[in-house]
Amino acid sequence: MKFSFSSEQEEFRTGVRRALEARSPTTEVRRLMATDAGFDREGWKKLNQELGLTAIHIPEAYGGAGFGYGELGIVLEEMGRSLLCAPFFSTAALGTTAILNAGTEEQKQALLPTIAGGETTATLAFSEDSGLTEAASVALTATRSGATFRLEGSKSFVLDGHTADLIVVLARRPGSEGDEGLSFFTVEGNAPGLDRKLLKTMDETRKLARLTFNGVEARLLGSEGGAAAPFAKTLQQVIVCLANEMVGGADRLREDALAYVQMRMQFGRSIASFQTTKNKAADMLVDVELAKSAAYYAAAALDEGDDDVPAVASLAKAAASEAYLQTAIHAVQMHGGIGFTWDNDTHLWFKRAKSSEILFGDANYHREAMMRHWATPLAV
Amino acid sequence: MTEPTEESVRAEVSAWLKDNWDPALGLVEWRLKLCESGWGAPHWPKEWYGRGLPVKFNAIVDEEFAKIGAVGVAKAGIRTLAAATILAHGTDLHKEKFLKRILTGEDTWCQLFSEPGSGSDMAGAVTRADKQGNKWVINGQKVWTTSAHKAQWGLLLARANWDVAKHKGLAYFILDMKQPGVQVHPLRQMNYHASFNQVFFTDAIVEPEFLVSDVGDGWNVATTTLMHERRGADGLRTWATASNAKGRIYEEERAEIATTMEPYKWYPQRAGRVDLVMQRAKETGKIDDPVVRQEIAKLLIMSKSAEWTARRARAAQNQGKPQGPEGSLGKLVASNVARQAARVHTYLTGADALLSGKDSPMEGVIAEILISVPASSIAGGTDEIQRNIISERVLKMPRETSVDTNKPFKDVPRNIVSS
């Protein structure tokens, strides 16, 4: 359903929101973002198991709940609101999605149940030092060695790459180029020869790592040389997930800024009574609601297997990038001096807006991707 | 006496520098010479460390200093606002006591205007000034006070009369920051710096001679300070950068930049660092990306025309012409430039913009731009307030109906929010 949520879905949202409000107040966000791990393993495991979060879009056959991107989007939107510090995006949106798209039946049976059950955290490593998301930019090589492979090279900007139990890695056959010769592999987080370095990030609530592979032993995931298509599909799903997370954050910022201006007085009156404040608040609502519509539509398009998913996914990410950033800029501004302080929470979302704007391609990039899909056939 | 000309000023200052400039001197020692000769602040009156020259000659004097690498007087920070305010409204005692030490850089200043309940509405200050005997006793709190933790002196706006209307009950003081009644707590900012502070007054004392305005005229004096602050935010300002030249004076200047000037370290980043854009575009290869090129072009059009507008305003000022609208636009425009610059730096930097600190481009400078730019549209009067000033004072559009200026201040509804 592209234009409404069912009452079950609404109920589910309410439950998730309530749990996250209780477990992830900003005091907790601030505590966890200051740690290297970026989350609390035991606390996350408990919350995840209680709500069945990482099971959501895993089919029942692999121990999951069998829901779709609509439901995953709801969870992500709520996490964007609460800035929950947990390896959820990395495990569910990245690692799980890649396994679902690329893995053989047997591999899915082996890998997904412990992810669904919350015992294993996962991530997907594809970008390298260039930070590009195109498969063609992959240089890390995989060389066959008996029944397994050896990985050589490095990955960067890997979400929760420093803590993930299971890392899905996109690598290429030595000498191959472009979309050819690409395969997915799985590697244990503690594999010998794997060096994991936490990167210092502007948005401390989202941890990134640089991974160096020195002859790391890896298992093939799916077919050898056939990763380009499942990778492309994975990226589309991932940016839709991100767009849903982003609109949650944007909406929260918008609401908090609105609450603040209604409380604050200057010149003997509420600053909410100034027309410029009202105009901003109205513009923010327009921006956020439009971006939400795009994110929801894209999630439903994934579930319904629409043909124009590649365009719609990019549309949603581009819309969310602009809306979230603009909302964040307005939100700081509406707070005045206090909005620039560390102790006020606005900057936590401002930085998340900024990092999400860039992550997996900025608005320019995705506008172009959308146009490639929609405009190219006409150009022939 | 003949009228000074560009040529005569240039000849005079270069001759003086030739005879006097010596990098082996101490920083203060040299700046005292500048005070004596008037070459440190040539547009100031002759009796107060200047040469009484029209302000347009400053650029020529600066050029001659730059040619030989001569160090100037202390020019940056709130102390310049203090000097401008004291020159305009201070008594001879104030000028005697403060101006020289401002120029030599021996004293650092802060601006004690904003309070938790009054930022945009600065005239709504509720810090109290009560006369006890012949002294003033100050109680209350200021906030966002840049450099208060480094300052010897503060420019203080406080309420001395509660029975008159808001703007009428204010007094403007010079406050000794190094006294037991003044407590300074640094506040951390979203960009990790802690250049501003909370300042608490508990029976802090101001000697009677350090009242700058008459009681009731404090707002007028504060307006002078603010006018200079906002003019200074027109984007033409440059920040002292440490020269790596050898010599005692340069060492002392580097030390000054690292200590008393430390709170201003991130100020260039908050303005967006347009100066870095072309270099970064070439380094990252984004110079060839047509979409990014458009954004860079928009930025350059904005920042060049902003610079030329500011120059028009200064030129008019130099010629003693009445200020046109161009003079009121600078601060607002500078914040538009800063925001577009942050956008462009994001495009140029790609995924590396996710990083900060040592691993990130230019050792964190780019990341610092992205999280410092939001200050431009708030500090020194928000964009919204600048727009109100432009529309109401320059364009003479109807003013917002005032609900708080026509009654005794004690009856005005006030904030429940505090920092």
Ligand SMILES: Cc1cc2nc3c(=O)[nH]c(=O)nc-3n(C[C@H](O)[C@H](O)[C@H](O)COP(=O)(O)OP(=O)(O)OC[C@H]3O[C@@H](n4cnc5c(N)ncnc54)[C@H](O)[C@@H]3O)c2cc1C
């Ligand atoms: C980096 C930095 C350094 C600073 N340094 C100093 C300093 O050294 N000394 C000092 O005294 N202060 C300093 N300030 C404080 C600064 O001057 C105030 O933050 C600013 O004037 C805004 O006031 P406020 O924070 O109370 O916000 P508010 O006045 O509460 O404003 C909140 C929002 O309401 C809007 N608003 C308020 N009134 C109106 C209106 N009439 N019409 C339309 N919109 C309105 C504002 O534009 C803003 O968006 C500094 C601030 C920053 C960020």
